[in-house]
Amino acid sequence: MKSKIAEAIKMDYNPVALIWSDEKPENAIQFQKGKWGCIMWLATSAAKGKTAVCDRETFGCWGGGVGVGFGNQYENFPGGEECFCRFLSSGNKNYAKGEAVANDMKPYIREEFYNDFLYGERYLKTPELVKDFIKDLPIIDIPAKYVVFKPLKDVDIENESPEIVIFFVNPDQLSALVILANYYRKGNENVIIPYAAGCQALGIYPYKEAKSENPRAVIGMTDISARLYTRNQLGENIMSFALPYRMFKEMEENVENSFLYRDTWKSLIDEK
Incomplete structure (x- = not known):
């Protein structure tokens, strides 16, 4: 065409x-x-x-x-949606569940992802704002x-x-x-x-x-x-x-x- x-x-x-x-x-x-x-x-x-x-x-x-329409895959993120909200914002460092997840998966993941998981991508200021971001997405x-x-x-x-x-x-x-x-x-x-x-x-x-x-x-x-x-x-x-x-x-x-x-x-x- x-x-x-x-x-x-x-x-x-x-x-x-x-x-x-x-x-x-x-x-x-x-x-x-x-x-x-x-x-x-x-x-x-x-x-x-x-x-x-x-x-x-x-x-x-x-x-x-999520982006192509396979439902809310953030629920399947390591540590669940709560860890994702921290990953996209301030990071999982000093969050007990997040640090445990990071330690468990460290041998199997890229160093870049491990660093972002702990210290955050910082694309939104707080985990609460990420929760709002997910809520507003037209997930399908x-x-x-x-x-x-x-x-x-x-x-x-x-x-x-x-x-x-x-x-x-x-x-x-x-x-x-x-x-x-x-x-x-x-x-x-x-x-x-x-x-x-x-x-x-x-x-x-x-x-x-x-x-x-x-x-x-x-x-x-x-x-x-x-x-x-x-x-x-x-x-x-x-x-x-x-x-x-x-x-x-x-x-x-x-x-x-x-x-x-x-x-x-x-x-x-x-x-x-």
């Missing part, structure tokens, strides 16, 4: 279709069961042309399981076995139905997508930037928008961990722009006669 948008904004990477499926695609890359990995690596691999897949045993990390358990990330160009639209379309873009291209998302609609807030992990901005937040009468697009890659994990694949100046498939089709229909064919946009992209 070709994208008029991708052509008009001269994307370097493939738009990615996120598909729910009960069948695993042939030759799809996938994390090993029980092995750590970042969902963003699967998504960006699709942007570079490879189909990737995960299920409830191969989503790589607990936040990733999707009705499918697999989440598939597939280059949009390889999607057979007669037999496959994307839930979400994801663009990995530079700042100029992101600007164009924001304008196009508002070009044909009322209101000035047809695009949002939630505070979320990179995978959550590709999955559960767009899933939530898909249920809305007037869905919005979701900007992501404000997660610095996600930026670090994908930098070798995509470079330094990339953001994500994810939208429900219905909204993607609407935007595709509005490419012609828009600013994408006017001089300002042409001058901007012709400077590169």
Whole structure:
């Protein structure tokens, strides 16, 4: 399936279709069961042309399981949700249960994770704020076995139905997508930037928008961990722009006669 948008904004990477499926695609890359990995690596691999897949045993990390729609996986974090709340904030040091969990798993985990578990990633100030963060997430358990990330160009639209379309873009291209998302609609807030992990901005937040009468697009890659994990694949100046498939089709229909064919946009992209 070709994208008029991708052509008009001269994307370097493939738009990615996120598909729910009960069948695993042939030759799809996938994390090993029980092995750590970042969902963003699967998504960006699709942007570079490879189909990737995960299920409830191969989503790589607990936040990733939440992000793509496999329920509240924070409950399965080492030490449970309480230890996760400390992990994302001030750390498990001086918390008896957390220190015991850290000591038990130290021989089996990466030093980076052990350090973050004890001293915290410090992405939120307190464990209480992390509890509120989890409460506000649109957590869902999707009705499918697999989440598939597939280059949009390889999607057979007669037999496959994307839930979400994801663009990995530079700042100029992101600007164009924001304008196009508002070009044909009322209101000035047809695009949002939630505070979320990179995978959550590709999955559960767009899933939530898909249920809305007037869905919005979701900007992501404000997660610095996600930026670090994908930098070798995509470079330094990339953001994500994810939208429900219905909204993607609407935007595709509005490419012609828009600013994408006017001089300002042409001058901007012709400077590169």
